[in-house]
Amino acid sequence: PKHDYAYHTEAMDRAQEGGIDDVGLGVLFGLEGYRYEFAGLLMHAEHLEAVHGVGPHTISVPRVKKADDIDPEAFDNGISDEIFEKIIALIRVAVPYTGMIISTREGKNVREKALELGISQISGGSRTSVGGYVEEEPEDDNSAQFDVSDRRTLDEVLNWLITLGYVPSFCTACYREGRTGDRFMSLCKSKQILNCCHPNALMTLKEYLEDYASEDTKKKGLAMIESELKKIPNEKVRQLAARHLAEISEGKRDFRF
Incomplete structure (x- = not known):
């Protein structure tokens, strides 16, 4: 049977051929061995560049995180902060033109280090539950896609970025x-x-x-x-x-x- 990457690549090719000329890549690290996932991600970027002349506009780097029915400790392929940071740095070196995205899955300290290593897009004030931006998320809500680690408001995140010397x-x-x-x-x-x-x-x-x-x-x-x-x-x-x-x-x- 085909691996997910094969289906993913075919879908990207069809999107490019159909006129969607900006596409993004991303691996949910922790589901499979990170070496395989990392190599597949870079091969996919290389494929898009070779076949369509346009590599990925963005690359996201999410990790498996705690949610209502998910315990990250139950996954055998979880990665440490150190390995995660190395992956970010290597993606930046290998695909220097792409925008790199890190979400509020990660906490403040990890996100600050990731910015130094090449992350260029960062979220703030995110809500991951159904209807989360319409009304406040109740504490017992179990519709969240994942638990948010960085719970600062958008204004707090901007203040932090400016203090670090980054232009939001x-x-x-x-x-x-x-x-x-x-x-x-x-x-x-x-x-x-x-x-x-x-x-x-x-x-x-x-x-x-x-x-x-x-x-x-x-x-x-x-x-x-x-x-x-x-x-x-x-x-x-x-x-x-x-x-x-x-x-x-x-x-x-x-x-x-």
Whole structure:
């Protein structure tokens, strides 16, 4: 019988052929031996690049975690924090252009180390139960997909990231501008995507600070924006970004490069 990877690869191929040109990969580590899963993940990324010219837009790295009817200790293939961190670092080296995602399955300490090793997308304030974003999750709710380890609010996570020196970004500009698939990859691999990502990050962060942030987060975030704006190398882009940032303070929204 085919392994899950075979079905997964066929599905990705059909998606690419059908016009879905941004796809993401991810292994739920702990179900199978991690060496096999890790090798299969990288082979799948290599296959997408070779056949379609577009590798994975993102790679996620979840681990089996406690849920209502799941005990991680019952799985023989669980991995330690040390092995988990090595996997993240090796994926970043092997697939340097991909976005790497870590969820609130992991606690603060593991997520902080993962950021240093190459994670580029991180969640905050997540709820995993049915209807969890509509109403507060009751303590006896057993519909959660998994237990959340990092229970900080979104504002607390942003404050933490800013304090660590990372620029939080809420940018979705590439999808909205049609920069997907080979159009995204060509910019990403040539590092030209930085001309879009950096100013877009600052502008979307400014919107969050104006509309939702606590006073402490806003103070730290505005200081970061002022510092980061000076680092935009293209003078025309820097000036336009500065103008849009000022317009956001005046109540205007939704600027993007």
